[in-house]
Amino acid sequence: MDDQERVTEDETPLEEEGYGLNRREVAAILDAVDVGDRDALIELMEPLHAADIADLLEQIDSPDRRRLIALYGVEFDGDILSELDESIREEVIGVLNPDVLADAVRDLESDDVVDLLEDLEEPQQQAIIGALDDADQMVVRQALSYPEDSAGRLMQREVVAVPEHWSVGEAIDFMRGKEDLPEQFYHVILVDPRHRPTGYVTLGKIMSAPRAQALQDMTEDSFRTIPVDQDEEDVAYAFNQYHLISTPVVDDEGRLAGVITIDDAMIVLDEEHEEDMLRMAGVSEEASLSDNVLETMRGRATWLFVNLVTAIFASLVIDLFSDTIDQMVALAVLMPIVASMGGNAGTQTMAVAVRAIATRDLTGQNARRIIRRELVVGALNGALFGLAMALVAAFWFGVPMLAVVIGSAMLMTQVAAAFGGIVIPLLLDRLKIDPALASGPFVTTVTDVVGFFAFLGLASWVLL
Amino acid sequence: MDDQERVTEDETPLEEEGYGLNRREVAAILDAVDVGDRDALIELMEPLHAADIADLLEQIDSPDRRRLIALYGVEFDGDILSELDESIREEVIGVLNPDVLADAVRDLESDDVVDLLEDLEEPQQQAIIGALDDADQMVVRQALSYPEDSAGRLMQREVVAVPEHWSVGEAIDFMRGKEDLPEQFYHVILVDPRHRPTGYVTLGKIMSAPRAQALQDMTEDSFRTIPVDQDEEDVAYAFNQYHLISTPVVDDEGRLAGVITIDDAMIVLDEEHEEDMLRMAGVSEEASLSDNVLETMRGRATWLFVNLVTAIFASLVIDLFSDTIDQMVALAVLMPIVASMGGNAGTQTMAVAVRAIATRDLTGQNARRIIRRELVVGALNGALFGLAMALVAAFWFGVPMLAVVIGSAMLMTQVAAAFGGIVIPLLLDRLKIDPALASGPFVTTVTDVVGFFAFLGLASWVLL
Structure with missing residues (x-):
């Protein structure tokens, strides 16, 4: 101790x-x-x-x-x-x-x-x-x-359901007569004779309405049902998007099976966020601070291995130009800057895209427009930082053509980063692969390869 | 169109x-x-x-x-x-x-x-x-x-509060007699004569309890109050940690000022997550898909600029060893691999640390133990991937000592990445700087500098 x-x-x-x-x-x-x-x-x-x-x-x-x-x-x-x-x-x-x-x-x-x-x-x-x-x-x-991570696992089975034709007074008497009301409930669910939910009324409204009023006239617009086998991620999305408090879960025949409350949805939302954030950084989702050393190591090694393969791939590109570097060692000094700037721009675009896909703000509907916008942003930032880096290189090494080469290479890499950063997550999502999990290695491979190829290729063409 | x-x-x-x-x-x-x-x-x-x-x-x-x-x-x-x-x-x-x-x-x-x-x-x-x-x-x-992002901004002012000595029947009669009950409420809040909340009772319990029962005997353990000037991030944390549904907000004198409900807390939690995720990728928080090109560019340029400065700094390290590279161009081919693996390991550790700080799972209490564990994980992964890369380098370039150099440099860089990845977020948090925002550039600078220095330094010492 x-x-x-x-x-x-x-x-x-x-x-x-x-x-x-x-x-x-x-x-x-x-x-x-x-x-x-x-x-x-x-x-x-x-x-x-x-x-x-x-x-x-x-x-x-x-x-x-x-x-x-x-x-x-x-x-x-x-x-x-x-x-x-x-x-x-x-x-x-x-x-x-x-x-x-x-x-x-x-x-x-x-x-x-x-x-x-x-x-x-x-x-x-x-x-x-x-x-x-x-x-x-x-x-x-x-x-x-029920399937893992489904609404059926998430729901509580304790519900308060009454016939849809009841009045406020009948509902109150029913609840006051019932001995085991659920610990947690916010709505009285109306069901038809086959026990299918048709609406719900908040407890607050029941409290303030005249006893004779029909429950059917007081239902909430927010009412919707969730199939018992729906993925909990979609459940959390629905709660967040529509500000739901509790929602009935129905079986294959549309009958009331249970109810999901917002506090459970909030936990799922929190877990999904954590998963996305860690996955984007290449950490397997099971990771936690309390894992032991071997589990932690395993959770990190997969992505490090993928990264090793892609890094070697990028180095093969450098190797193509080893004669060029041999003739001008300044290229070796400057080339990591081009790759690093590309990697960062790609990561930025990718993070925005992964998040927007998760919140369903980036869809087939607006994908082309967003890609166009990202390309313009990439070109503008590429021009800006390409120019800045050209000036630095000119002062540093005193070779004007080297400045032109690094400036142009930066511009190309930034545009490639913008393109890869948004198209790769979209493609993965369409292939039903989690974009948060798999985008990183692909995006950085694209930016590294384009960065080294553009810079060293231009250099060997222009300078030697 | x-x-x-x-x-x-x-x-x-x-x-x-x-x-x-x-x-x-x-x-x-x-x-x-x-x-x-x-x-x-x-x-x-x-x-x-x-x-x-x-x-x-x-x-x-x-x-x-x-x-x-x-x-x-x-x-x-x-x-x-x-x-x-x-x-x-x-x-x-x-x-x-x-x-x-x-x-x-x-x-x-x-x-x-x-x-x-x-x-x-x-x-x-x-x-x-x-x-x-x-x-x-x-x-x-x-x-x-009230201050921006405070509980006062988040709360609704419509509450249902009754004297703490009331019975269930009195509360029901009060609510049924009241004309403008809030749209949304889940608890009846008990207040003392100076209007300070002392407990709350769920509507569900009121529904099922005998009219004569004292409300004070039915209060929930989950009861706690939130000061009106508390940061909304802490409010969201409390809702998530303690599974709250609604919570009274109190002014400086402890009097009931309003109530925050879980759906508002869920929105805050979602926004905080988004902010953290984008910040970690170097995107300023205001970014959204609907921003125009110039706003988007500005939101990305800040971090790209910081990255340009740190990348140039790392290149200065390479420049120190330009004579070494001049004598063995294979070093230029291999050095990005060392830096890339270090950057990725650092990002992994950083993501885990930033998340754990946000959920308060990483505290002063267990920091040293977690740092020790990360260092061990870094050393093990460093040894594993260092060995793998040494074999690759040996086959690729046929220079056994080059293999020893890259293996050792990888090991050192992985350990440095583990250290930087957890210590930098902790330090920033202690300095009250958001670790999600600022950790990235620092961590990658550490891994780049250590990576290039270890690899090229060892090479110039051992190989030449």
């Missing part, structure tokens, strides 16, 4: 906003674990939100984590498991006393249990399902029968 | 998920605009959600946009303005007939009007505020008095 690590660096700006963990709390908790003071530990943990306890477990190292869980014992709350990052979750479940685990899981809502189970190995899955009572076991097994 | 652009490329995978616009609808709408058929236009637009109409206006070009708005006329809905991207919004407001604009704005909730006004120039702001009735003007001006 490294005590110094805990108490120094007191004013880190990361923790000052009043949410999340505070450094002093974490230090006190670890001290309690060190001296084995269970009462102090429980008192310190008691005010913390499950999400913050999960963050705490993620931030400390594995031996501390095990000792904390052992000392904390039966207090372990199921919500902590839900909040934990996958990589840590498996470790924690493995360490937990089976009785404590069973208690923790029994407290959870069924959709949280499903979320928990999804990422576990088969034996751990079975142990947890076994801890549930029969009714919950059935619900959970049914949910797991 | 380019008709071909509209009808070709029929099977773009972007539009098939059933949400958003579909290509045929867009083509039909543009055809109606072309022939000036107002009835057809209105009929085609009628089923569309305001968010989809906004997307449509963003996707078509400026002349089409103006003609569509002119033809659409008085039907223009205020919600479309709310959904529009800022850059387009100003143009649309400028084009709208003033009476239509006034009507459109009067239909909006006050928080939407505030959101609309924030990004407009002064004269447009005044024109819109002038169109509101007196009470709304006051509300809007008050909201605008």
Whole structure:
């Protein structure tokens, strides 16, 4: 244990906003674990939100984590498991006393249990399902029968649905008479005799409307249903695009199967963003800070390998012109500038394109116009920075033609970067390959190859 | 007008998920605009959600946009303005007939009007505020008095608050007697005699509880308040971390000022993600697909300029070794590989670090442990790819010592990339500079300089 690590660096700006963990709390908790003071530990943990306890477990190292869980014992709350990052979750479940685990899981809502189970190995899955009572076991097994990352996995099955012809008063009496209303619900869903949703009314409107009013006259325009097998990414898009709060999920025959609420959609949106951002930087999506060294290495090596191949490919282009470089070593000094500027311009355009494809702002409809605009921007920036670099090269090496060569090469590379940066993500998307994942290597290969070829080719043509 | 652009490329995978616009609808709408058929236009637009109409206006070009708005006329809905991207919004407001604009704005909730006004120039702001009735003007001006991007700007002022000692029955009677309940509310907020929130109860629980039950016995654990001047980024973090649905906002004295709902927090979260992703790629945050060429160029040029300076700096390192390259041109062929692999490893680590800082998973608490882990990962990947590249170089150029040099240089550069990739974002964050914005240039400068220096320095020492 490294005590110094805990108490120094007191004013880190990361923790000052009043949410999340505070450094002093974490230090006190670890001290309690060190001296084995269970009462102090429980008192310190008691005010913390499950999400913050999960963050705490993620931030400390594995031996501390095990000792904390052992000392904390039966207090372990199921919500902590839900909040934990996958990589840590498996470790924690493995360490937990089976009785404590069973208690923790029994407290959870069924959709949280499903979320928990999804990422576990088969034996751990079975142990947890076994801890549930029969009714919950059935619900959970049914949910797991839907495709991974589908609306069926995301939805809660607890809904409040009433016949579409009811009045406000009937709905109120029904709800007040019902014993087990869902923990979370914002709408009363209207269903036809075959249990197909036809509209919904907000609780707020029901609160303020006369008892005799027909529910059908108070439905919301925002009503739409989600098929049970729809991808959760599309669900999150719909919530974000249409400002939905909760939405009924329907089975193949259009019957009400459950409901998805915005907080679940927000989690999906957040995860999708994280995935896109990391993928664009060439990090495999499973990566997290709590992964161990080998997993982290594997998550990075794939893309480094692809990059090695493309970098060697670009070097083959340089090799074509090794005689030229041999005659003018200044070319070797300057050529990385051309490639680097191209790579950066390509990355910029690519990021804008990947984001616009994800938000569906870049479509077949406006693709040509956007490509034209990017080409113009590339040409203008190419002219601007080509000129600047030409001046630098002229002063640096005193060879006017070298200035012309690097300026022209920069211009060409910037235009190629603009073109590749937008066309490659669009093509990948059309081929149903995630543009965030695969665009990077292709774009930088294009800019490197064009950059080296334009610069060295022009140089060998003009200068020698 | 380019008709071909509209009808070709029929099977773009972007539009098939059933949400958003579909290509045929867009083509039909543009055809109606072309022939000036107002009835057809209105009929085609009628089923569309305001968010989809906004997307449509963003996707078509400026002349089409103006003609569509002119033809659409008085039907223009205020919600479309709310959904529009800022850059387009100003143009649309400028084009709208003033009476239509006034009507459109009067239909909006006050928080939407505030959101609309924030990004407009002064004269447009005044024109819109002038169109509101007196009470709304006051509300809007008050909201605008809060700092930009603060909870005060984000909140709605319409709340349902009752004395904390009330019973379920009293709350129900109060709500049923009230004429203007908010459009959107999910909790009844309990306040003390000085109007300070002390807890909240969900509408769902009120629906199912006996009339005599005290509201105080049914409050939610998730209750917390948000100061009116808190940054909206922290608000979004709290909603995401604690799965909040709606949360009271309080003024300096702790009195209830308004309420923020999760749908607003979701929009902020989405915007913050977009900003981070684009910033990491060196695109200024204001960028959008609808920007014109000059704005787009400006949004990219800043970072390209920074990159030009750092690339020249890296070239100065190469220049130090120009004699070495002159003696062995293979060095010029291979050196970009070392720099490229370093840049990519640095970007990977940086992306993980920037994301972890944003989600507060990387803190002063665990920084040293994570840095150690990244260094080990960098060393392992460096050894792996250094060895691979050494073999490639040995076969390619047949100089065993060149293989040793490039392998060692790769190892060093990978370790430097790991170090820079995590330490630079942490340092910038501590200096209160957005790590997403500024890390990129620093990290690639480190990897370029270390890469060229290690490779060429080792080469001049060992080979010559």
